[in-house]
Amino acid sequence: MDKSVVKELRGIVGKQHVQSAPEEVALYAYDATPFAPLARPDAVVFPGSAEEVAAVLQLANRAGFPVVPRGAGSGLTGGARPVAGGVVLSTQRLNRILKLDPDNLQIVVQPGVITEDLQDHVEAAGLFYPPDPQSREYCTIGGNLAENAGGPRAVKYGVTRAYVLAVQAVLPEGTLVRLGARTVKSVVGYDLLSLLVGSEGTLGIVTEATLRLIPLPESRGTLLSVFDDMRAAAAAVAATFKSGVLPAAIEFMDRASIRCVEEYEPAGLPRDAAAVLVVEVDGSPPEVERSAKKVESVMRKCGARQVRTSAGEDEAEVLWKARRAVGPALARIAPIKVNEDIVVPLSRLPEAVAGIHDLAGQNRVECACFGHAGDGNIHVNLLVDTGDPDALQRADRAVDSIFDLVIKLQGSITGEHGVGTTKQRFIGLELKPEVIAAMVRIKQTLDPRGVLNPGKIFPES
Numbered sequence: 001m002d003k004s005v006v007k008e009l010r011g012i013v014g015k016q017h018v019q020s021a022p023e024e025v026a027l028y029a030y031d032a033t034p035f036a037p038l039a040r041p042d043a044v045v046f047p048g049s050a051e052e053v054a055a056v057l058q059l060a061n062r063a064g065f066p067v068v069p070r071g072a073g074s075g076l077t078g079g080a081r082p083v084a085g086g087v088v089l090s091t092q093r094l095n096r097i098l099k100l101d102p103d104n105l106q107i108v109v110q111p112g113v114i115t116e117d118l119q120d121h122v123e124a125a126g127l128f129y130p131p132d133p134q135s136r137e138y139c140t141i142g143g144n145l146a147e148n149a150g151g152p153r154a155v156k157y158g159v160t161r162a163y164v165l166a167v168q169a170v171l172p173e174g175t176l177v178r179l180g181a182r183t184v185k186s187v188v189g190y191d192l193l194s195l196l197v198g199s200e201g202t203l204g205i206v207t208e209a210t211l212r213l214i215p216l217p218e219s220r221g222t223l224l225s226v227f228d229d230m231r232a233a234a235a236a237v238a239a240t241f242k243s244g245v246l247p248a249a250i251e252f253m254d255r256a257s258i259r260c261v262e263e264y265e266p267a268g269l270p271r272d273a274a275a276v277l278v279v280e281v282d283g284s285p286p287e288v289e290r291s292a293k294k295v296e297s298v299m300r301k302c303g304a305r306q307v308r309t310s311a312g313e314d315e316a317e318v319l320w321k322a323r324r325a326v327g328p329a330l331a332r333i334a335p336i337k338v339n340e341d342i343v344v345p346l347s348r349l350p351e352a353v354a355g356i357h358d359l360a361g362q363n364r365v366e367c368a369c370f371g372h373a374g375d376g377n378i379h380v381n382l383l384v385d386t387g388d389p390d391a392l393q394r395a396d397r398a399v400d401s402i403f404d405l406v407i408k409l410q411g412s413i414t415g416e417h418g419v420g421t422t423k424q425r426f427i428g429l430e431l432k433p434e435v436i437a438a439m440v441r442i443k444q445t446l447d448p449r450g451v452l453n454p455g456k457i458f459p460e461s
Contacts, residue, residue: 005059006018022040026040030073031081034331038083038421044088045090047094048093049207050170054176058174061174064451065085066085068087069091069205072140075147077417077421078420083456091111091112091207093112095113100121106211108208110208111142111208114136115133126215127214128213128216130153130158131153134324142209145164146200146201147416151372155375156247157214165181166180167210168207169196173446176207184212200453203447220316222280223309224307224319225308226276227303230274231354233275241346248280250278250373251371252373253370254353254370256367260326260368265321265329267322278323281295333383334381334383334384334385337382338395340381341414341417344406352376352378352409356402359398359405360398362398364394376411413427418457420456
């Protein structure tokens with residue numbers, strides 16, 4: 001990158017908010033994807049306003065360099081990694097909660113706000129922001145919008161898109177716009193807001209978001225169900241819904257996940273179990289009690305050898321801490337793990353979980369499955385032995401077979417991680433060529449010079 005461009009960037013955001021030394025920008029070649037970076041950025045900028053974001057993109061269009069938006073860098077499919085140098089644009093400084101509006105059940109925030117900080121802020125006022133990705137302690141609202149993040153509570157409350165009323169955003173050519181409305185209903189023109197949410201930072205950079213809130217549930221109850229048969233645990237998920245209960249979350253962990261957690265941060269999970277389900281119900285205290293009893297009955301009828309109801313918030317938090325520890329625990333024993341997040345219809349969940357384990361075994365790769373069973377979203381982790389030179393190739397072959405299985409089961413190859421760079425070669429399994437072509441035309445229309453997060457989602461982009 002020409003030094004004159006770096007000088008212009010400094011003029012836009014301030015000299016102290018631009019990094020260009022090799023040792024400074026090296027970190028921003030990575031995100032949470034467990035593979036080598038594709039390219040090192042030429043510079044990293046930290047704008048402090050929407051106008052500065054717009055000016056950076058206007059400069060990118062004039063000078064012809066790519067811009068890669070970045071929140072906390074916690075994405076798992078390479079969405080925040082540069083593929084051709086250019087500028088990484090961090091939203092780190094855009095981190096303010098601007099307005100809590102309890103009368104209208106809304107909050108206005110900047111994209112760099114940490115998700116858990118937002119949740120704590122609104123819960124102190126008796127309100128609730130349900131989307132809860134597992135990385136909520138450090139991921140940002142901007143990243144959540146870019147990926148349309150979900151999490152355990154999506155089964156009852158839906159994913160991020162359901163809570164976005166309006167945004168201020170900068171389009172690829174540097175135009176600052178507002179999309180959506182402060183009202184719950186608005187059907188004026190095309191729904192560009194929904195197009196932007198989940199576009200993985202390829203169609204615009206959100207600089208402010210107005211989010212919908214709901215009342216905080218009065219009470220919650222958490223149950224741990226232990227199974228000696230993995231298929232029975234998966235089947236119990238659909239049975240729970242058939243019983244008339246709509247849980248706030250149903251999380252699944254297989255034997256390998258349980259073992260890893262107990263070695264990493266013991267929570268008293270039974271190491272000999274084939275699988276466990278962590279089920280949360282919420283509502284008024286009588287509703288919680290009724291739902292918990294019904295869930296326990298369903299679990300036992302489906303073959304659970306043990307069902308334990310948490311005695312209080314502290315015990316419930318131990319169970320949730322164990323569930324959130326699965327990812328870090330797996331990373332500890334397998335520094336390289338191929339992490340996929342497939343989704344299947346609930347009725348096909350037992351077939352999917354069993355099939356995934358069979359395919360991993362056929363390729364001689366250790367597999368750990370966990371995730372949001374309540375909406376059919378399972379995180380498949382293939383653990384790669386770095387001492388085995390062929391292990392990664394076998395894991396890649398297993399992924400090919402697993403995605404084929406998922407499509408046959410009428411599922412999706414990604415539920416909340418996005419496509420990024422790591423799943424580009426697979427999108428043709430799920431999307432017809434004419435659909436991909438239409439999406440590419442949208443990208444080209446909004447970003448004719450291809451400056452905003454190029455090389456993501458579409459193999460030829």
